[in-house]
Amino acid sequence: MTRNAALAALLVGLALVAPQVALADTSITLQGSTALLPLIKDAASIYQQAHPDVKIAVSGGGSGTGINLVAAKAIDVGNSDILAPAHPELVDHKVCVIGFAVIANPNVGVKNLSKKQIQEVFGGKVTNWKEVGGIDQKITVVNRPRSSGTRAVFTKTLMGSVTATETGLTEDATGTVVDVVAKTPGAVSYAALSGTRGKGLLELSIDGNAPSDENIYDGKYPVWSYEHMFTNGPPSADVSRFIAFVTSNSALVKKDGYLLIREMKVKEIDR
Amino acid sequence: MIATQAKRAHAQERIATTVLRMAAGFVILAMALLLIYLATEGLKLFVVDHFSVFAFLFSGDYQPDTHPGAAIYIVGSLSVTLFAICIGGPFGIAVGIFLSELAPLRMSQILKPAIDVMVGIPSVVYGWLGLQLLVPLIRNTTGSPGFGLLAAGIVLSIMILPTVITLSEDAFRSLSPTLKEGSLALGATRWQTIVRVLLPSASSGLTVALILGIARAVGETLAVQLVIGNASQFPHGLLNPTSTLPTEIVQDLGGAAQGSMLEHALFSMAFLLLLIAMSLILIVRFALRKRA
Numbered sequence: 001m002t003r004n005a006a007l008a009a010l011l012v013g014l015a016l017v018a019p020q021v022a023l024a025d026t027s028i029t030l031q032g033s034t035a036l037l038p039l040i041k042d043a044a045s046i047y048q049q050a051h052p053d054v055k056i057a058v059s060g061g062g063s064g065t066g067i068n069l070v071a072a073k074a075i076d077v078g079n080s081d082i083l084a085p086a087h088p089e090l091v092d093h094k095v096c097v098i099g100f101a102v103i104a105n106p107n108v109g110v111k112n113l114s115k116k117q118i119q120e121v122f123g124g125k126v127t128n129w130k131e132v133g134g135i136d137q138k139i140t141v142v143n144r145p146r147s148s149g150t151r152a153v154f155t156k157t158l159m160g161s162v163t164a165t166e167t168g169l170t171e172d173a174t175g176t177v178v179d180v181v182a183k184t185p186g187a188v189s190y191a192a193l194s195g196t197r198g199k200g201l202l203e204l205s206i207d208g209n210a211p212s213d214e215n216i217y218d219g220k221y222p223v224w225s226y227e228h229m230f231t232n233g234p235p236s237a238d239v240s241r242f243i244a245f246v247t248s249n250s251a252l253v254k255k256d257g258y259l260l261i262r263e264m265k266v267k268e269i270d271r
Numbered sequence: 272m273i274a275t276q277a278k279r280a281h282a283q284e285r286i287a288t289t290v291l292r293m294a295a296g297f298v299i300l301a302m303a304l305l306l307i308y309l310a311t312e313g314l315k316l317f318v319v320d321h322f323s324v325f326a327f328l329f330s331g332d333y334q335p336d337t338h339p340g341a342a343i344y345i346v347g348s349l350s351v352t353l354f355a356i357c358i359g360g361p362f363g364i365a366v367g368i369f370l371s372e373l374a375p376l377r378m379s380q381i382l383k384p385a386i387d388v389m390v391g392i393p394s395v396v397y398g399w400l401g402l403q404l405l406v407p408l409i410r411n412t413t414g415s416p417g418f419g420l421l422a423a424g425i426v427l428s429i430m431i432l433p434t435v436i437t438l439s440e441d442a443f444r445s446l447s448p449t450l451k452e453g454s455l456a457l458g459a460t461r462w463q464t465i466v467r468v469l470l471p472s473a474s475s476g477l478t479v480a481l482i483l484g485i486a487r488a489v490g491e492t493l494a495v496q497l498v499i500g501n502a503s504q505f506p507h508g509l510l511n512p513t514s515t516l517p518t519e520i521v522q523d524l525g526g527a528a529q530g531s532m533l534e535h536a537l538f539s540m541a542f543l544l545l546l547i548a549m550s551l552i553l554i555v556r557f558a559l560r561k562r563a
Contacts, residue, residue: 065525072529086528140416145501146335147526169418169512170501172522183407184416 032066063149081149124165219266313542354424363435418500442476
C-alpha cells in the first residue's frame with residue numbers, strides 16, 4: 001500500500017515537472033507545402049545549431065493542410081505555394097520565388113511541349129507520347145491531390161480552364177511524385193524545381209523555354225509562384241526571428257534551388 | 272486484528288469494483304460519443320448542404336465543393352475487399368484446416384508465432400513493401416503503371432490472412448471430437464472427413480472468420496493508399512488505379528476547410544464506413560448465435 005502511494009506521488013510529481021522542463025525551450029512548429037519543405041528543413045537545422053534552446057518541428061502535408069492548420073492555431077506557421085484569400089486573419093510572409101517543372105520519365109523522347117500540348121496531355125485528350133512527337137508509349141498522368149499548392153499553381157499558369165484528367169495516379173508529396181515519374185514508363189507530372197533538379201528526370205521546356213533560373217527571372221517561363229509562410233495574426237518574437245532568418249538568407253535560398261524575390265523582373269499578375 | 276483485516280479486504284473490494292465499473296462505463300461512453308459525433312457531422316452534408324443521399328451513394332461525379340458523389344470510392348472499397356477475400360479467404364481457411372487437423376505439433380509451434388507476428392506488423396510496412404516490391408513487379412510484367420486494384424488487392428489479401436487463419440482454426444478446434452472420430456470410424460478418409468463433416472459443421476465459425484477478414488480489409492487505409500494509385504475513377508480492370516473510401520478521406524482531409532461541403536462529405540464517407548463495420552459485426556453476432 002505504501003509502495004503504491006509512493007509510486008502515485010512520483011507520477012504526480014513527474015506530471016507537474018514535465019511541462020516545465022518542456023517550457024524551458026522554445027518550440028516552433030511549421031507544416032504545409034512540400035515544395036518549400038527542403039528550404040525550411042535546411043534553415044531549421046542551421047538555425048537550431050546556432051540557437052540550441054529552440055526546437056523547430058517541420059513537416060509537409062500540402063499547402064492546403066498548412067493553411068487550415070495555422071488558421072485553426074494548431075501550428076505556428078503554415079507554409080504555402082498559394083495565397084489564402086479565405087483566411088483574412090492570416091499574415092503573409094513572402095519567402096522566395098519557386099519555379100515548377102513539367103517533368104517526364106527520361107525515355108519518352110520529347111524535350112519540349114507547347115502550352116496547348118500540355119493542356120491536351122494533362123486534360124486526357126492526348127494519351128500516347130507519339131502524338132506529341134515522342135516514342136510509342138502510353139502517357140500516365142501523375143496528379144497531386146486537390147489540396148496541393150503545386151497543383152493550384154500548375155492549373156492557374158498552364159491549364160487555364162482545362163480540367164486535369166482523373167485517369168492517372170495521384171501522389172501527395174513532391175518527393176513521391178519525383179520517385180514515381182522516374183520509375184514509371186511514360187509518366188508525366190509537375191513538381192517544384194527544388195525537388196526535381198539533379199534527380200535524373202526530364203524537365204520539359206514550355207514553348208521552347210527551359211525552366212532555368214534566367215527564364216523565370218525574365219518572365220519567359222511562366223510556371224512559378226511566391227512561397228508564403230503564414231502566421232495567425234502577428235508572429236511571436238521567436239517565430240518572427242526564425243521567419244526573418246529564412247527570408248533573409250539569400251545564399252541558402254539559392255543553394256536549395258529557389259529564386260530571390262528582388263531579382264524577379266516580372267510580377268505574379270503579369271502572367 | 273482479524274476484524275481490521277476483513278474491513279481492509281472489504282474496502283479493497285469496493286474500490287476495485289468501482290474502478291472496473293468506471294472503466295467499462297468509459298468504454299460505452301466513448302463508443303456512444305463517437306457514434307453521435309460521426310452521425311451528426313456525417314449527416315450535415317444532407318441536412319445543411321442539401322445534397323441528396325442518392326447522389327452521394329450512386330453518383331460517380333466527385334466535385335469536392337459542389338457535388339461530392341462518392342460512388343467511385345464505394346465501388347473501389349467493395350472491389351478491393353472482394354478481391355482480398357476471394358484470395359485471402361480460401362487460403363486462410365486452408366491454413367486453418369492444416370493447423371487444426373494435419374499439422375504436426377512441431378510445425379504448428381513454428382507457424383502460430385509466425386502468424387502472431389503477421390498481426391503485429393504495422394500496415395505502413397505492408398504498404399511500403401507493396402510499393403517497393405509488388406508495384407515494380409506488376410509494372411514490369413504488364414507494362415501498366417503498376418499502381419492499382421491488383422496491387423492493393425494482393426497487399427490486402429496478405430494483411431487479412433492472420434485474422435482468417437486464427438479464427439478458422441478456432442472454428443475447427445471448437446468442434447466436438449466425436450464428429451471427427453465418428454466419421455473416421457465409419458471408414459471415411461481424412462480428406463472426406465474434412466470436406467464432408469468438418470467444413471459443413473464449422474460453417475458458421477468460418478463465416479465469422481471471413482466477415483472479420485472483410486472488416487479488416489474494408490477499413491485499411493495506409494497500405495492501400497500507397498499502392499492503389501489514388502485516381503478518382505471507377506476501376507474498369509485489375510490494373511486500373513482507383514481509390515477507396517478510407518484512402519480518399521486521407522487524400523482530401525488536409526485541404527478540407529472547417530465547415531466546408533468537402534469536410535461534410537468526408538464525414539459522410541467516414542460515417543458510411545462505420546455503418547459498414549457495424550453491420551458486419553451484427554452479422555457476426557447473428558452467425559455466432561446460430562452456432563450456439
